[in-house]
Amino acid sequence: MEGSAPRRTRIQQEKRELILEAALEVFSANGFRGSTIDQIAEAAGMSKPNLLYYFRRKEDIHETLMQRLLDTWLAPLRELDDIGDPMTELRSYIRRKLEMARDFPRESRLFANEILQGAPRIMPMLEGELKTLVDEKAAVIKGWMRAGKIARTDPWHLIFAIWATTQHYADFDVQVRAVLGADRGGDGRFEDAARFLEQLFLDGLKPKG
Amino acid sequence: MEGSAPRRTRIQQEKRELILEAALEVFSANGFRGSTIDQIAEAAGMSKPNLLYYFRRKEDIHETLMQRLLDTWLAPLRELDDIGDPMTELRSYIRRKLEMARDFPRESRLFANEILQGAPRIMPMLEGELKTLVDEKAAVIKGWMRAGKIARTDPWHLIFAIWATTQHYADFDVQVRAVLGADRGGDGRFEDAARFLEQLFLDGLKPKG
DNA sequence: CTAACGTTTGTCCAACCGGTCAAAATTTTG
DNA sequence: CAAAATTTTGACCGGTTGGACAAACGTTAG
Numbered sequence: 001m002e003g004s005a006p007r008r009t010r011i012q013q014e015k016r017e018l019i020l021e022a023a024l025e026v027f028s029a030n031g032f033r034g035s036t037i038d039q040i041a042e043a044a045g046m047s048k049p050n051l052l053y054y055f056r057r058k059e060d061i062h063e064t065l066m067q068r069l070l071d072t073w074l075a076p077l078r079e080l081d082d083i084g085d086p087m088t089e090l091r092s093y094i095r096r097k098l099e100m101a102r103d104f105p106r107e108s109r110l111f112a113n114e115i116l117q118g119a120p121r122i123m124p125m126l127e128g129e130l131k132t133l134v135d136e137k138a139a140v141i142k143g144w145m146r147a148g149k150i151a152r153t154d155p156w157h158l159i160f161a162i163w164a165t166t167q168h169y170a171d172f173d174v175q176v177r178a179v180l181g182a183d184r185g186g187d188g189r190f191e192d193a194a195r196f197l198e199q200l201f202l203d204g205l206k207p208k209g
Numbered sequence: 210m211e212g213s214a215p216r217r218t219r220i221q222q223e224k225r226e227l228i229l230e231a232a233l234e235v236f237s238a239n240g241f242r243g244s245t246i247d248q249i250a251e252a253a254g255m256s257k258p259n260l261l262y263y264f265r266r267k268e269d270i271h272e273t274l275m276q277r278l279l280d281t282w283l284a285p286l287r288e289l290d291d292i293g294d295p296m297t298e299l300r301s302y303i304r305r306k307l308e309m310a311r312d313f314p315r316e317s318r319l320f321a322n323e324i325l326q327g328a329p330r331i332m333p334m335l336e337g338e339l340k341t342l343v344d345e346k347a348a349v350i351k352g353w354m355r356a357g358k359i360a361r362t363d364p365w366h367l368i369f370a371i372w373a374t375t376q377h378y379a380d381f382d383v384q385v386r387a388v389l390g391a392d393r394g395g396d397g398r399f400e401d402a403a404r405f406l407e408q409l410f411l412d413g414l415k416p417k418g
Numbered sequence: 419c420t421a422a423c424g425t426t427t428g429t430c431c432a433a434c435c436g437g438t439c440a441a442a443a444t445t446t447t448g
Numbered sequence: 449c450a451a452a453a454t455t456t457t458g459a460c461c462g463g464t465t466g467g468a469c470a471a472a473c474g475t476t477a478g
Contacts, residue, residue: 034242126387164377178335204413
């Protein structure tokens with residue numbers, strides 16, 4: 001665990017934010033090893049040694065970024081609640097995840113990059129915190145199934161499918177836009193996606209008489 | 210376009226294959242910039258200058274790999290056929306894609322890496338060959354919908370959803386295994402996934418009376 | 419055998435990269 | 449203001465990387 005939180009001046013707080021913002025841009029576009037400190041420093045409008053004054057190692061930036069990411073990234077799933085109508089809960093979960101793909105594509109790509117490379121830096125978190133959370137929510141979904149509120153299926157793979165389909169619009173954005181073309185690949189694509197996903201998941205999950 | 214295909218000796222053919230196999234392993238695990246020629250050479254069991262005798266630049270290896278990949282990668286979609294029962298066609302498309310995620314995860318990750326970085330080397334192909342193919346198949350699916358064989362929905366986003374959900378099991382494999390845990394994360398996970406995806410897509414697409 | 423051709427390797431290089439350091443510039447504090 | 453603390457920078461360093469190259473080695477055809 002960490003010691004007491006380091007005391008920070010106003011400038012330190014501001015500059016650290018600036019660096020993290022720049023690093024998110026660079027890391028999400030080039031991956032960890034594909035990014036250089038110089039790139040991040042330039043994107044943050046400062047010199048390399050200056051940047052290294054705020055973060056002593058390249059890895060520290062990545063680590064800080066990743067820690068922050070995970071909290072916000074799993075927030076939608078955390079909100080999936082036992083109380084409330086199952087269909088409504090699932091619909092808003094899907095919608096929230098898709099909104100995150102639309103509004104925070106860099107965060108999504110940063111995460112995808114990390115997982116693609118074998119999740120070397122967040123493996124413990126995947127097997128710990130994440131697994132616990134998913135198991136917990138899978139139990140909630142199982143409860144809904146037992147109660148006949150939604151069709152029976154595998155809750156874990158259902159969650160994977162929601163992750164995959166929504167994050168696809170952030171991670172594979174260039175491909176999506178290329179395939180849809182100029183006319184359909186514009187801003188409306190997220191609304192089309194929302195409509196499609198809602199139909200796919202909710203019709204597919206509707207209880208059978 | 211390329212000039213006439215270069216004449217190659219038996220050794221050249223064998224060694225080039227060896228290098229491409231090694232490069233697939235390394236590139237898919239570390240990305241292009243994260244991989245070094247030395248790593249690839251070592252994985253191929255030869256010295257770096259020797260490797261550079263067969264491929265003059267690191268990029269040439271990646272390019273060759275990518276060209277080959279795309280052909281096999283799109284084969285399942287190409288097979289999606291107008292003749293034959295729509296539900297059966299879609300079911301076997303989904304199954305084939307999932308089998309590719311299981312049997313060729315490295316290829317999937319190589320592709321994902323490329324797209325994540327903005328597809329700098331295959332953009333023309335996405336906007337050309339790929340878009341044409343998808344538009345063509347989307348038309349086929351639209352035909353099925355008009356004929357009342359499957360429920361009406363957006364064919365392009367349907368294809369995206371199939372890509373996303375199946376490739377997820379290759380690209381996010383570590384996460385899937387971490388979340389499923391030791392017991393359910395074994396070899397059986399692909400069968401569970403197949404069963405789930407079939408239910409998700411085919412029930413969701415079943416025509417409504 | 420030997421000349422020609424194909425293959426392999428050791429050595430080298432320039433560019434790049436992560437990170438250090440001391441000194442200079444700036445801001446904060448008394 | 450002046451001292452102290454913080455912030456910024458230029459110069460530098462050791463290690464790595466992509467790639468060049470010539471010399472050595474192996475193979476094959478005449």
